Amino acid sequence: MTLLVPHPIFTSMAGLKIAAGILMLFGFLATGNAHQHPEDINLQNPTDDLIVALNKFTECGVKNEEFSSAKFRSGFKNARILGGKNAGNWPWMIYLLQNGKHICGGTLINSKWIVTAAHCIAFPNEPERYKVILGEHSIPTYSETHRMSNIDSIRRHKKFNFVNLDHDIALLKLKNPVIFNKHISPACLPNQGFPTDATNTISMKSAFTGKKCVVLGWGETENNNDQEPKIKVLQKLEVSVLPRVLCTSITGLENGEVYHHMEVKANSTKFCAGGHPDEDTCKGDSGGPLLCRDNNGKFNLHGITSYGSTTCGQVGLPGVYTQVSGYRDWIDSHMK
Numbered sequence: 001m002t003l004l005v006p007h008p009i010f011t012s013m014a015g016l017k018i019a020a021g022i023l024m025l026f027g028f029l030a031t032g033n034a035h036q037h038p039e040d041i042n043l044q045n046p047t048d049d050l051i052v053a054l055n056k057f058t059e060c061g062v063k064n065e066e067f068s069s070a071k072f073r074s075g076f077k078n079a080r081i082l083g084g085k086n087a088g089n090w091p092w093m094i095y096l097l098q099n100g101k102h103i104c105g106g107t108l109i110n111s112k113w114i115v116t117a118a119h120c121i122a123f124p125n126e127p128e129r130y131k132v133i134l135g136e137h138s139i140p141t142y143s144e145t146h147r148m149s150n151i152d153s154i155r156r157h158k159k160f161n162f163v164n165l166d167h168d169i170a171l172l173k174l175k176n177p178v179i180f181n182k183h184i185s186p187a188c189l190p191n192q193g194f195p196t197d198a199t200n201t202i203s204m205k206s207a208f209t210g211k212k213c214v215v216l217g218w219g220e221t222e223n224n225n226d227q228e229p230k231i232k233v234l235q236k237l238e239v240s241v242l243p244r245v246l247c248t249s250i251t252g253l254e255n256g257e258v259y260h261h262m263e264v265k266a267n268s269t270k271f272c273a274g275g276h277p278d279e280d281t282c283k284g285d286s287g288g289p290l291l292c293r294d295n296n297g298k299f300n301l302h303g304i305t306s307y308g309s310t311t312c313g314q315v316g317l318p319g320v321y322t323q324v325s326g327y328r329d330w331i332d333s334h335m336k
Contacts (some may be wrong), residue, residue, distance in 0.1 A: 057180035060109075061188035061298030063090065088137060089145075091180075092187040092299075093216050093234060095133040096120060096172075096287060102232070105217050105288030107301050108134060108186050111177035113335050116287035117304050117322065118160040118170040127151040130172065135183035137234040139218060145183040150175040155334045157327075164262045167269070168306045168322045171334055187291060188300045194325035196292075196302050197271040199243040208241045208302065213273065213292040215239055215305065215319075217285030237281070239274035239290070241302075242318055247272035250318065258309040258317060269326030271303065275318035281305045282312035290321050 092108040096116060106116035114132060123129050128150070133139065136146035155171040178184055190196070198207040218232045242250075244266065251272065252263045264270045273290060274281075281288070290303030303321030324331075 057091075057182060057185045058111075059298075060186045061294075061300060062185065063299070088234075088236075089135075089183060090137070090216055090234065090236075091135070091183055091185040092301075093137070093289070095136065095139055095218060097131045097133070098122070098129055100131075102139070102218065104286045105305070106132065106172065107289040107304075108178070108184070109189055109301065109331070110186050110335070111180065112174050114172040114174070115301065115304065115324070115331065116170050116172060117306055118156045118168045119162065119165060119306070120287040121154055121156050121170045121172075124154045124156040124170070127154050127172075130154070132172065132174070134178060135181075139232040145181075147178060147184065149178065157330070165306055165320075167327075169304060169324075169327050169330075171331065187289060188294070188298050189328055189331065190300050190302055190325040192325060192328035194302070194328075196323055196325055197241050197244045197247065199245060208292045209243050210240060211292070212238045212240055213290050213302065214299075215273070215281050215285070215288065215290045215303075217281055217288040217305065237274075239276075239319070241292075242272040242275065244271065247318070247320075250275075250316070251320065255309070255317065258311075258314075259320070260307070260310070262307060262320070264320060269323045270306065270320055271323050272318040272320055273303065275316050281308065281319045 094106040094108055094114055094116075095102060096104040096106050096114075104116055104120035106114045106120075108114055121130075130151040132149050132151065134147045134149065152173045152175045154173070157167040157169050159167040160169075161167065180186070195207045197209050199209055215237050216234060218234055244264075247264045247270075248266060251259045256263070264272060285305045286307075288305045289301050290305065291299040292302045294300050301324050303324060306320050306322050308319040309317040
């Protein structure tokens with residue numbers, strides 16, 4: 001039995017211990033073990049069941065301001081990552097560090113796991129090199145909402161190719177599960193095989209081809225800006241998902257050099273989005289999410305920022321994203 005207990009007392013570790021005792025007193029512990037004593041629970045390493053039982057923020061794909069709203073808000077303000085504006089808080093967005101330096105973004109998908117780009121992970125067998133920051137949108141002026149976590153292990157796709165960035169996806173397992181709150185919660189994942197950029201009549205009904213989705217990142221806001229700003233503020237941008245046939249054409253022979261000859265083929269687990277002038281993901285945004293809202297208003301992780309043209313934000317040259325729906329089964333199998 002899963003209990004969602006929407007009370008502020010359950011958002012702190014001390015509150016969790018009190019809550020666990022109360023729930024078990026009435027025989028309602030999420031694991032089903034009504035005879036387990038509160039002192040037997042390891043609150044330094046809580047189980048997913050315990051987190052779910054004591055937390056109202058476990059629902060995926062819901063932004064913090066929407067938990068208190070009767071219905072989801074619609075639409076986004078027009079903003080750009082390249083020369084963009086403050087995105088505010090997106091509770092699944094993470095800031096990935098390697099040896100203390102920012103390298104990429106990523107997306108929290110449950111209490112233990114983060115999805116990012118494989119090309120962000122140069123040392124898959126050395127998780128101690130990496131840390132993530134959760135619950136923050138302004139770096140390094142950390143607020144009380146942020147959490148820093150070590151990485152326990154890394155699953156970089158075995159078929160990842162550094163040359164053409166095929167299978168550009170990796171999973172990071174946190175040392176300790178996070179407790180969800182209004183600043184830290186997961187994004188949803190699409191089903192395996194979801195037709196993100198389909199153009200055939202049947203699939204187009206559910207696909208996002210031609211529709212607006214949102215990308216997030218702490219990367220460059222200007223082209224060729226070699227000096228990092230003292231404060232990085234999370235940026236957002238609406239981008240349209242391009243049909244596969246157009247993506248293949250743009251990234252193929254016509255613009256081979258500007259895409260480093262990394263064509264998105266008809267059967268690739270990649271897709272294109274964007275292409276408006278001065279609006280693009282750019283250096284430092286890799287691994288971050290491309291999010292589309294489903295029919296229930298929840299944000300689903302459909303893309304992982306992978307690569308783009310030689311110069312960011314060029315008209316008619318969209319960004320390229322790893323198609324998450326091509327890896328849902330892979331993600332599920334590696335989180336077991």
